[in-house]
Amino acid sequence: xxxxxxxxxxxxxxxxxxxxxxxxxxxxxxxxxxxxxxxxxxxxxxxxxxxxxxxxxxxxxxxxxxxxxxxxxxxxxxxxxxxxxxxxxxxxxxxxxxxxxxxxxxxxxxxxxxxxxxxxxxxxxxxxxxxxxxxxxxxxxxxxxxxxxxxxxxxxxxxxxxxxxxxxxxxxxxxxxxxxxxxx
Ligand SMILES: NC(=O)c1ccc[n+]([C@@H]2O[C@H](COP(=O)([O-])OP(=O)(O)OC[C@H]3O[C@@H](n4cnc5c(N)ncnc54)[C@H](OP(=O)(O)O)[C@@H]3O)[C@@H](O)[C@H]2O)c1
Numbered sequence: 001x002x003x004x005x006x007x008x009x010x011x012x013x014x015x016x017x018x019x020x021x022x023x024x025x026x027x028x029x030x031x032x033x034x035x036x037x038x039x040x041x042x043x044x045x046x047x048x049x050x051x052x053x054x055x056x057x058x059x060x061x062x063x064x065x066x067x068x069x070x071x072x073x074x075x076x077x078x079x080x081x082x083x084x085x086x087x088x089x090x091x092x093x094x095x096x097x098x099x100x101x102x103x104x105x106x107x108x109x110x111x112x113x114x115x116x117x118x119x120x121x122x123x124x125x126x127x128x129x130x131x132x133x134x135x136x137x138x139x140x141x142x143x144x145x146x147x148x149x150x151x152x153x154x155x156x157x158x159x160x161x162x163x164x165x166x167x168x169x170x171x172x173x174x175x176x177x178x179x180x181x182x183x184x
Contacts, residue, residue, distance in 0.1 A: 001110065002117040004129050009175075011147050012153050016122050016161050018151040025146040030157045031173050032144070038170055039142060045116025046109055050126045052152070058090070063123035063182045067091040069179040078112045080105070082126055103132045128157040135142065141165065143176040 008016055009026050013128075017023055026032050049057075057063065063070050079095045081087065085119035089095045096112075098105045109118060120130055130136040141154075168179035 002043070002113050002115055002119060002133055003137040004118045004130065005044075005045070005138040005140060006040050006122075007138075007142075008118040008122050008138055008141045009144055012143055012145065014154040015088075015148040015149045015151040016124060016154055017056070018148050021052060021152065023056075025122070026144050027150055029144050029146065029174050035142075036172060039175075039177060041117055041119045041140070043117050044136060045072065045113040046118045047077055047079045047121055048109060048118060048126070049081055049088060049121040050123045051081055053122045054083070054087065054095075055081070058088070058133050063090045063093075064088055065172075067093065080109050082092045082113070102129045102135055106133070106135055122152075124153045125142070127155055131157060131159065131163075131182065134184050139180040139182055141178045142172065143178065144171045145174050157172065 009023075009032070010016055011025060053066075061069055061073070061120065070090040070093045074093075077094070079093070081095060081097050081101060083097055084099050087097065098108075120127060120136070127136070162182055164180040165183055166178065167181050168177065172178050
């Protein structure tokens with residue numbers, strides 16, 4: 001069984017995006033547009049994301065008009081989107097819409113992943129739901145040298161140090177990379 005990993009870039013004060021869902025603060029950092037593949041989760045079979053993250057991905061790369069880019073960016077990946085709405089899907093993309101309790105949906109996500117890892121991309125509330133259900137194995141953060149006055153919070157939860165074990169801390173150019181194992 002693969003691992004469930006949250007991995008995202010974040011500001012030093014804990015935001016994933018600004019109030020308008022923009023990642024401009026991230027892409028202004030030198031080298032951010034071409035992230036080091038060694039910093040991203042390996043052997044991933046499934047992406048899991050909330051609807052705002054999914055819509056940002058669609059809009060940022062105009063993926064509905066250019067569905068071939070979806071295959072280029074996410075080859076062989078099954079994407080689960082948590083939403084209560086009907087959202088569009090790029091032609092040919094394997095996007096599955098789910099809603100409700102994480103523990104109800106998790107068996108089908110695990111089955112789709114098989115032995116591969118599951119990458120929870122965001123946002124913070126969805127990350128919180130995975131932690132609430134003891135369903136996260138690894139929390140990985142790439143911290144950008146930037147702060148935001150407000151926006152989408154990384155993790156709107158109280159999490160004690162008894163739940164997280166630091167297993168890696170390193171510099172990656174202008175970024176700081178922190179990886180935690182979630183204790184169950
Ligand atoms: N910095 C990074 O590396 C990074 C990584 C990922 C995302 N981001 C950005 O961070 C922002 C995250 O946005 P966000 O915090 O608003 O979160 P989000 O998780 O992307 O979207 C939240 C929405 O997901 C749906 N949802 C969540 N849990 C659900 C559940 N259990 N059942 C049904 N629907 C559920 C709800 O939408 P409905 O109204 O559709 O039901 C909810 O309003 C986005 O702008 C994204 O682009 C940044």
